Amino acid sequence: MQHARPLPGFLVQRYHGWRATTWSENSAWYRRLAEEGQRPRAMVISCCDSRVHVTSIFGADQGEFFIHRNIANLVPPHAPDGQQHGTSAAIEYAVNALKVAHLIVVGHSRCGGVQGCHDMCSGKAPELEQASSFVGRWMDLLRPGYERVKDLPEDEQLTALEKQAVLISLENLMTFPFVASAVESGDMTLHGLWNDIGEGRLEQYDPKVGRFVPI
Amino acid sequence: MQHARPLPGFLVQRYHGWRATTWSENSAWYRRLAEEGQRPRAMVISCCDSRVHVTSIFGADQGEFFIHRNIANLVPPHAPDGQQHGTSAAIEYAVNALKVAHLIVVGHSRCGGVQGCHDMCSGKAPELEQASSFVGRWMDLLRPGYERVKDLPEDEQLTALEKQAVLISLENLMTFPFVASAVESGDMTLHGLWNDIGEGRLEQYDPKVGRFVPI
């Protein structure tokens, strides 16, 4: 692989700083986690967005959260078709192998993927409709959400669609037999969150009132 | 979505603590990131494993890294077939929309996904061969790596396969026209890392010597 390049110096420097401090102060625990394996309490599905780090928000210890991050924190429906489904693989591993107690989907404000979906569905981004657009095809998962929000006042649609990304993921999660089974037996609980990145506010979906409410 | 449950109390408490400290102390920056959008310098592709948090290793600031996490930090080859490819969508967004300057793939020791691939390829895990196994099908991506390591001494194979997961991902990245183009024009560089989670050691692939060397 002749294209690999040396890591930029500022990252090398920070890594050495981390190893001399965080790793060094926690080495006993890192070693034990390495030897005994992880036993995370929860799986988190959140966005790749550089502004949303759930480890920071939840003061996560090493070993606490199994984290999958993709564009717009989306979960596709169950489709055991022999194709490659990275998100489904992560969920299968978390639920069946790690037996996590909670599965938490975290959406957020100003999501570029959700914006793209909105542009595509409202006809403003024909390039996303092409078969070759990976982002477009991925955001197809959120099309049912667009149908639910398109009649809202225009300035409410994006936030509503970001929250739909969380809800549709939770709905799709329940199409996985092993997820439905773990939820129904009480072995695992589902949680839907939405983070306002500017205000640092966290809301969670409350099925009793049918909407997201501040925590 | 009637299955959503309230967030466990200890996470609620930690979130409020985060908001009163980390968010509060950085609110000007969070707000600016919200208004102006993210402009991450690098995309990182790493594993979902709860023991590998690249934000910690690299002291990442909010807004610095666009992070995709999947099982075994794998990238599939370019396949514009109109299907859903979450990893490819994340790469496309990072390279074409965000124009990141670096694309860093981070593998690690004691990887459960890589272990599963090794078990599957060596005939010890027939259940992973089934079409319905999401983990099995996802780990198909690493089969070529197994071919390259299967004749090594047995106690070296797993680590070697973990490193192959990084190299094969880098190779597959170059099959994406927009990645190859950005690499060839010098707009983006590729990097392959492997983290020993117990020892906190980071190694990077050096094409001059054809192997991973400590940083």
Added chain:
Amino acid sequence: MQHARPLPGFLVQRYHGWRATTWSENSAWYRRLAEEGQRPRAMVISCCDSRVHVTSIFGADQGEFFIHRNIANLVPPHAPDGQQHGTSAAIEYAVNALKVAHLIVVGHSRCGGVQGCHDMCSGKAPELEQASSFVGRWMDLLRPGYERVKDLPEDEQLTALEKQAVLISLENLMTFPFVASAVESGDMTLHGLWNDIGEGRLEQYDPKVGRFVPI
């Protein structure tokens, strides 16, 4: 003391979060408790086990419970021999100095200390019989309990022994003259609880029926 090390960063972060929220919201009360001293209503004796936090179960306010935690929530018999008795010191302080109104012993399921006692008494853990085994000598306190449960069906013995740990502690408490006196004068009441940690169920000893009953 040259071996002291800095606190791991995730705990530093969580502490700052606590101070900015819980402490800050309760600072008037914390300050008053600091100035006027504690006046807890009850003493609780429970196990060190990380899965049993009575402050959580009883929604304890700061200042409410004086809590001693040791292996298997055991109380030794009164022995004023001039030696160091940490549990007896805690009881003496709670009863004579703080004049608590209730003394509550809380046992629990899956107790590692009780399991060790059972292994030792049934001949399966000879290493615990050695004079140098602190756990073994501490669990000697529960040997009389083993005699009472050893003829039960095998799958009932551990739970029965966990409950004996509570009952023997209550019996030993009554050998302390100041405890007996406070109980007899009505200044303090004794309570025996057992917590099923998996099911979150709490049972209390009811002398009328001579066994633990659900609360």
Added chain:
Amino acid sequence: MQHARPLPGFLVQRYHGWRATTWSENSAWYRRLAEEGQRPRAMVISCCDSRVHVTSIFGADQGEFFIHRNIANLVPPHAPDGQQHGTSAAIEYAVNALKVAHLIVVGHSRCGGVQGCHDMCSGKAPELEQASSFVGRWMDLLRPGYERVKDLPEDEQLTALEKQAVLISLENLMTFPFVASAVESGDMTLHGLWNDIGEGRLEQYDPKVGRFVPI
């Protein structure tokens, strides 16, 4: 055990509230902890004082901390004499059976036990000198600390003695061969903290400067 009494109604009520909320929302995790056993990252030794709850300060999840609480957070020196040593048993279990990565001693301001030690050592509490005083004999462990602080200005002595309770405990911990061995091999780290309960401030002992410094 005919002296056991029913739990006061307000505690019954709070327990039911806890079970309907905290337990219910976390039942999957509680059940898993029950089945698989605890794997706490750290042992904490803190005071019985009702005003110091480390689970609150550190936003502890169930299963994170193995907690021993006694009067004045004291650790006696290693004494394998076949007698009952509750604190030593807890330490032995945490280090040898649970293999915790950190052992954290937490002292605090306004400590009644430390005040008693100071009164006793300065001749103001002759009743604590009696062989039958459990608190007096327990606080004998801190006499060496009194010698180190008795020449300080009078208004500094109590705080200094509270901090000595932490340091002497750390020193005594190192007399346990299994503690010394784990510390020297890097398998466990020691930490000394002191909490100002009124101000909610946390300080840690820094061996480089030879005193406690704010965190």
